[in-house]
Amino acid sequence: MLALSKEREGGAGGRLLSTLKGATGPLIGLILLCLFLSFATDKFMSVRNLLNIFDQVSVLGIMAVGMTLVILIGGIDLAVGSVLALTMMVMGYLANVAGLPLGLGIVLSLVVAALTGAVSGVLITSFRVPAFIATLAMMSVARGLANMITDGQQIVGFPGWFSALAYYRIGGVLTTTVAVMLVVFAIGWAYLRYSAGGRSLYAIGGNPEVARLAGINVSLYTIGVYVVSGLLAGVGGIVLAMRLDSVQPTAGVSYELDTIAAVVIGGTSLTGGKGGIFGTIIGVLIIGVLRNGLNLLGVSPFTQAVVIGVVIALAVAAEAFKQGK
Amino acid sequence: MTAKDTSPILSLRQIRKSYGSLEVLHGVDLDVRAGEVVALLGENGAGKSTLSNIISGTVQPSSGDMTWQRAPYAPASPRAAMDAGVGMIHQELKLLPQLSIAENVFVGRYLTKGGRIDRQAMEERAHSGLQRLGLDISPRRLVDGLSTANQQLIEIAKALTLNAKLLILDEPTAALGGEETQLLFRQIERLKSEGVGIIYISHRLEEIRQITNRIVVMRDGAKVQEFDRGDVPVRTIVEAMVGRSLERMFPAIPTPQDQVTLEVRGLSSAFGSFRDINFAVKKGEVFGIAGLVGAGRTELVRAIAGADPISAGEILLHGKTVTPRSPIDAIRNGIVLVPEDRKLQGVVLDHSIAENIAYPNLKEIAQGGWITSQRLNTFADDYIGKFGVKGQGHQNAGELSGGNQQKVVLAKWLARKPQVVVLDEPTRGIDVGARSSIYELIMELASQGVTVIVVSSDLEEVLGVSNRIMVMAQGKQAGVLDRKDANDVSIMELATI
Numbered sequence: 148m149l150a151l152s153k154e155r156e157g158g159a160g161g162r163l164l165s166t167l168k169g170a171t172g173p174l175i176g177l178i179l180l181c182l183f184l185s186f187a188t189d190k191f192m193s194v195r196n197l198l199n200i201f202d203q204v205s206v207l208g209i210m211a212v213g214m215t216l217v218i219l220i221g222g223i224d225l226a227v228g229s230v231l232a233l234t235m236m237v238m239g240y241l242a243n244v245a246g247l248p249l250g251l252g253i254v255l256s257l258v259v260a261a262l263t264g265a266v267s268g269v270l271i272t273s274f275r276v277p278a279f280i281a282t283l284a285m286m287s288v289a290r291g292l293a294n295m296i297t298d299g300q301q302i303v304g305f306p307g308w309f310s311a312l313a314y315y316r317i318g319g320v321l322t323t324t325v326a327v328m329l330v331v332f333a334i335g336w337a338y339l340r341y342s343a344g345g346r347s348l349y350a351i352g353g354n355p356e357v358a359r360l361a362g363i364n365v366s367l368y369t370i371g372v373y374v375v376s377g378l379l380a381g382v383g384g385i386v387l388a389m390r391l392d393s394v395q396p397t398a399g400v401s402y403e404l405d406t407i408a409a410v411v412i413g414g415t416s417l418t419g420g421k422g423g424i425f426g427t428i429i430g431v432l433i434i435g436v437l438r439n440g441l442n443l444l445g446v447s448p449f450t451q452a453v454v455i456g457v458v459i460a461l462a463v464a465a466e467a468f469k470q471g472k
Numbered sequence: 473m474t475a476k477d478t479s480p481i482l483s484l485r486q487i488r489k490s491y492g493s494l495e496v497l498h499g500v501d502l503d504v505r506a507g508e509v510v511a512l513l514g515e516n517g518a519g520k521s522t523l524s525n526i527i528s529g530t531v532q533p534s535s536g537d538m539t540w541q542r543a544p545y546a547p548a549s550p551r552a553a554m555d556a557g558v559g560m561i562h563q564e565l566k567l568l569p570q571l572s573i574a575e576n577v578f579v580g581r582y583l584t585k586g587g588r589i590d591r592q593a594m595e596e597r598a599h600s601g602l603q604r605l606g607l608d609i610s611p612r613r614l615v616d617g618l619s620t621a622n623q624q625l626i627e628i629a630k631a632l633t634l635n636a637k638l639l640i641l642d643e644p645t646a647a648l649g650g651e652e653t654q655l656l657f658r659q660i661e662r663l664k665s666e667g668v669g670i671i672y673i674s675h676r677l678e679e680i681r682q683i684t685n686r687i688v689v690m691r692d693g694a695k696v697q698e699f700d701r702g703d704v705p706v707r708t709i710v711e712a713m714v715g716r717s718l719e720r721m722f723p724a725i726p727t728p729q730d731q732v733t734l735e736v737r738g739l740s741s742a743f744g745s746f747r748d749i750n751f752a753v754k755k756g757e758v759f760g761i762a763g764l765v766g767a768g769r770t771e772l773v774r775a776i777a778g779a780d781p782i783s784a785g786e787i788l789l790h791g792k793t794v795t796p797r798s799p800i801d802a803i804r805n806g807i808v809l810v811p812e813d814r815k816l817q818g819v820v821l822d823h824s825i826a827e828n829i830a831y832p833n834l835k836e837i838a839q840g841g842w843i844t845s846q847r848l849n850t851f852a853d854d855y856i857g858k859f860g861v862k863g864q865g866h867q868n869a870g871e872l873s874g875g876n877q878q879k880v881v882l883a884k885w886l887a888r889k890p891q892v893v894v895l896d897e898p899t900r901g902i903d904v905g906a907r908s909s910i911y912e913l914i915m916e917l918a919s920q921g922v923t924v925i926v927v928s929s930d931l932e933e934v935l936g937v938s939n940r941i942m943v944m945a946q947g948k949q950a951g952v953l954d955r956k957d958a959n960d961v962s963i964m965e966l967a968t969i
Contacts, residue, residue, distance in 0.1 A: 421822070
């Protein structure tokens with residue numbers, strides 16, 4: 148580890164290593180996990196199963212990119228699970244009750260999702276409400292609104308093409324929903340790594356006062372980051388609706404915790420300023436592979452929860468140990 | 473002096489400390505007697521902190537012996553050292569602002585009676601500790617809102633309440649003004665007469681002679697010289713510290729040009745920390761701002777740089793109103809601030825030097841909005857070389873010495889070719905050798921026509937670098953002195969109005 152990170156200069160190997168910087172531990176964990184599962188069960192290492200894993204993590208993956216940005220600037224977004232449900236319900240209502248075309252319903256519901264993020268962001272920056280509280284409030288409000296739309300009822304009966312996006316594999320490989328996740332990964336990664344804005348987020352997370360004095364518009368970036376997080380929670384909601392072919396106000400309960408877990412397992416620091424999308428992708432895959440593998444092994448969902456909790460604690464403890472050395 | 477017993481209470485013999493293969497202390501001997509102040513001097517990295525951390529139990533030596541009150545001494549933790557009677561007062565105060573003074577004094581070892589916290593006993597004992605230092609403050613008061621000097625004294629009272637026989641004071645006056653320093657010195661004298669031994673670490677060489685009995689100079693992890701008296705000429709000490717003779721501390725000051733760059737008219741703080749400030753600074757001029765701590769100097773320059781709000785007045789650049797509403801405004805107009813607290817406001821400690829230099833310059837480094845690591849590193853390396861930062865781009869800023877961190881802060885701003893550079897306490901906590909390179913940078917900026925404002929609590933410094941000096945007292949401008957009329961007396965007269 149130490150020897151590797153020292154030769155960071157130049158070369159393709161160096162570039163690859165610097166991409167992995169901080170995420171090598173989780174990556175090794177993921178590889179070990181896959182090796183173990185491929186020996187422990189004969190179903191794991193099949194193309195079909197691996198594609199399934201991607202389908203299963205698509206909602207989590209999309210939301211985790213937004214959460215990565217939020218945690219990078221030292222914030223937290225507890226509202227994403229509720230915003231996901233609200234987006235689903237707004238879309239379902241607009242399309243199946245109000246009778247708008249489904250495509251327009253999707254766009255408008257995403258606007259609502261982004262607005263929830265904007266409200267959280269403004270509360271945090273202009274009214275100086277701590278992020279934890281602002282998004283906790285939004286979590287409650289969004290969940291309530293989602294329930295109010297249909298008085299707690301689910302909405303079904305979307306056109307066939309809608310759910311086909313979640314199960315029809317283009318070229319026999321990717322579903323549209325997985326493609327959406329990959330595009331979100333790519334944009335998030337490139338933004339953080341190669342844009343002035345992305346680099347500014349690291350500065351804000353590292354020390355907001357230094358960033359402000361350096362002429363970075365901390366308030367604007369903060370609001371922007373929560374808008375993106377809300378928007379991506381909304382996209383996650385649409386993807387989930389495609390997968391379920393229905394929308395319900397109870398969807399996405401405790402998804403915010405899964406999302407935070409994926410980001411943290413991927414090595415992004417909860418205090419901000421350190422981490423990245425690559426680690427988050429690994430974190431998402433670890434959770435996905437773990438769930439999938441435990442299912443194949445016939446482990447009960449209750450035990451799965453215990454295992455995932457232990458993995459979160461181990462991942463963060465390992466990271467802290469590495470830093471402390 | 474007053475010590476009746478001349479045998480040392482603390483003796484260190486051949487103390488060594490290694491981290492891996494790197495030895496940072498090379499067999500240091502040190503004696504401290506009861507009732508004396510030993511000044512421990514040296515540049516940053518000379519080994520003073522390591523040595524004092526060993527004495528106070530924070531760090532364990534690799535080899536060597538310590539004797540404390542005639543018994544072998546090897547504290548395993550700060551707590552063990554405290555229990556033995558050795559107290560260390562750190563440069564960064566470690567008080568809990570939302571607790572009372574008494575609670576702070578006894579934190580971690582609350583006095584109890586029958587299982588319940590005995591507030592009365594704690595308050596009484598804290599009060600007697602405070603009185604020993606001549607402080608008449610209620611021990612029930614919250615620490616929040618106390619002046620830095622008083623907080624410092626409370627730290628000392630805390631150590632005294634725990635029966636400390638030896639105090640290690642690390643840069644106790646770094647954040648204190650002249651009067652507060654004198655107050656602290658009076659208390660130190662009192663402790664001396666009570667037989668408390670004191671190890672005093674400081675960079676302010678002028679004031680040390682007032683209180684010290686002996687001076688120990690360290691360099692590169694070894695003791696290089698010891699003086700058995702306090703009134704050693706500053707130059708002699710500095711030469712021992714840097715290991716070469718110093719021709720002059722301050723470089724020559726260039727003559728300013730005629731045209732006025734920056735003008736401040738009737739500026740008042742939104743927080744009331746300064747009011748109605750008026751001055752104009754010329755192109756290529758170094759304008760010093762002196763005053764006691766709390767006079768409003770930091771607040772004033774922060775407002776000029778857009779970091780703090782104002783309630784009235786305006787700021788003009790080349791005759792045009794530019795009054796900044798945010799740091800972004802100020803930076804756009806070419807006014808940049810090198811802030812007072814490097815670690816909290818100047819650099820992101822756990823980010824790399826290259827990233828730190830890049831942060832205010834991201835838009836310039838980006839081509840069409842995109843930044844590559846390579847472009848960022850090339851940009852930073854250029855400035856790391858130009859400013860002689862001793863470190864590599866990928867190192868974290870936190871690994872650098874104070875002087876090099878300050879160079880990183882300067883580098884990130886000077887990359888923008890500013891018109892006005894505001895430096896708040898530019899050499900606080902920076903060792904003597906590195907200070908002169910900061911002064912040279914200031915003069916080079918001025919000779920290039922940059923307008924420089926320097927706020928400093930160090931009178932020698934503000935006298936040494938400024939063309940003119942504005943003195944502030946209690947939020948008001950007490951006067952502006954020309955270089956030829958300014959000396960420490962004329963400044964202190966104005967500052968204490």
